Ligand SMILES: NC(=O)C1=CN([C@@H]2O[C@H](COP(=O)(O)OP(=O)(O)OC[C@H]3O[C@@H](n4cnc5c(N)ncnc54)[C@H](O)[C@@H]3O)[C@@H](O)[C@H]2O)C=CC1
């Protein structure tokens with residue numbers, strides 16, 4: 001029987017790339033996003049391509065939405081095998097301008113969302129008494145904190161920490177919890193980061209911040225969603241069964257750990 005994977009924030013960007021790859025790997029796919037319009041068009045693409053898939057609209061920062069997401073997946077496909085906590089948001093700001101609203105919003109989506117998603121998935125895996133896999137979107141910013149990305153970096157350090165603690169507590173239930181840590185992928189997130197960053201530097205133009213980051217990549221090119229999906233595919237597969245609690249960097253050579 002085909003396995004079932006949920007990928008949060010999969011209407012576009014890295015999440016869509018991951019969902020596409022897991023579909024190719026033979027998973028039934030549960031697409032999910034806060035953006036209903038984009039989600040509908042992505043679902044149509046998946047269905048047209050013959051991927052057995054459904055979509056669920058939700059906000060990862062709301063605990064009830066995350067539990068509802070798992071319920072909808074199980075109602076449609078009868079089981080759950082992989083939960084990818086992919087949805088995340090960025091924020092660019094000098095340290096001295098970080099305010100309560102920025103902290104609360106970014107932590108609510110990136111950190112609370114990951115915790116609630118992991119809880120909802122784990123509850124289902126335990127009920128099924130099957131091995132389950134939780135796979136979290138971390139970042140190179142979860143290993144190294146970047147200037148102007150202080151709040152975002154802190155959320156990704158927290159995701160790495162929850163990946164460690166959840167993996168320890170859930171191992172007795174055969175649940176593996178790992179994270180992927182991308183570098184610089186030219187999605188809508190990086191368009192926004194670039195646009196915001198150049199506002200703070202007189203000598204920078206649109207595209208310069210992104211270019212500076214990409215110029216620092218040893219392998220000489222920016223990341224494609226497929227590069228990230230390759231790692232997530234491995235973490236979702238039986239081949240990674242002996243790996244848990246790891247936050248694995250896939251960045252073409254930016255951060256060395
Ligand atoms: N693009 C990059 O270079 C990197 C991205 N990442 C991480 O990878 C993940 C995906 O990033 P991208 O695809 O680049 O971002 P993106 O901004 O292109 O796509 C994120 C998707 O998540 C959805 N989303 C946002 N808030 C949501 C919420 N509250 N509930 C449900 N869905 C929500 C958006 O509608 C969007 O479709 C994020 O967690 C990000 O932090 C990590 C390292 C580098």
Ligand SMILES: CC(=O)C(C)=O
Nearest residue numbers: 139140141182183189
């Ligand atoms: C967007 C991101 O995760 C960076 C800059 O590492």
